[in-house]
């Protein structure tokens with residue numbers, strides 16, 4: 426009988442959250458009564474088909490406290506790098522400690538995408554599991570896309586940027602996470618990009634530059650990346666609502 430490859434998860438969680446504008450890294454901000462990271466991990470914990478979730482923390486992380494995450498299945502390693510790309514690569518290397526093999530799958534998911542839900546994770550797994558390359562959760566672009574004009578000169582900077590032109594939006598998608606690839610192939614692709622000095626902002630790009638075409642799996646707006654100060658109001662409303670409707674379901 427053929428043995429199915431196992432499914433591992435790497436959660437890069439070593440960022441500073443500079444764009445969120447607070448001292449505390451955003452993954453530790455309290456949202457709907459828990460750390461933002463808790464909500465992300467709870468969604469993966471609810472998927473029993475996942476073998477191991479590994480959270481990649483910054484080496485000097487002074488905020489992580491396992492007591493706030495009791496009841497959730499995951500491991501942490503303090504192997505975060507200077508960039509997300511480096512943190513993911515270090516996390517993939519650390520997966521060997523948990524018995525991950527080159528043919529196993531890994532789902533890489535941003536700690537900051539706390540709106541992820543078990544159904545979305547399963548949707549991606551179902552869509553990608555038989556693919557030779559892998560795939561990512563993404564959303565077709567819904568808005569009109571403008572390219573900003575370069576600032577004319579440093580002295581007379583206008584109060585708002587100006588539009589240079591409108592980009593054609595057909596066939597454009599917004600990449601989200603999870604991004605699901607084979608452990609070995611992803612490690613090799615990221616390593617190669619790093620050695621060749623390419624700065625990548627997601628895992629799929631590491632494959633695209635080698636000529637592969639990963640799958641786009643239609644995700645959900647719920648799974649947005651908490652990035653700017655206003656995003657906290659949105660995620661708070663979403664997760665509080667989810668919590669109260671779950672309470673309602675169980676009473």
Ligand SMILES: Nc1ccn([C@@H]2O[C@H](COP(=O)(O)OP(=O)(O)OP(=O)(O)O)[C@@H](O)[C@H]2O)c(=O)n1
Pocket residue numbers: 436437438439440441442443444445451452481505506507508509510512513535536537538650651652
């Ligand atoms: N050196 C880094 C940088 C980012 N991340 C993680 O990658 C995910 C996506 O990155 P982003 O949203 O940009 O987070 P930050 O880097 O924390 O935010 P900012 O760019 O605003 O500082 C986050 O979960 C973040 O913790 C990481 O593990 N290691």
Ligand SMILES: C[C@](O)(CO)[C@H](O)COP(=O)(O)O
Pocket residue numbers: 509535599600601602626627628650
């Ligand atoms: C991986 C990602 O979430 C896909 O949209 C995104 O590229 C991460 O970018 P960031 O600048 O590290 O937040």
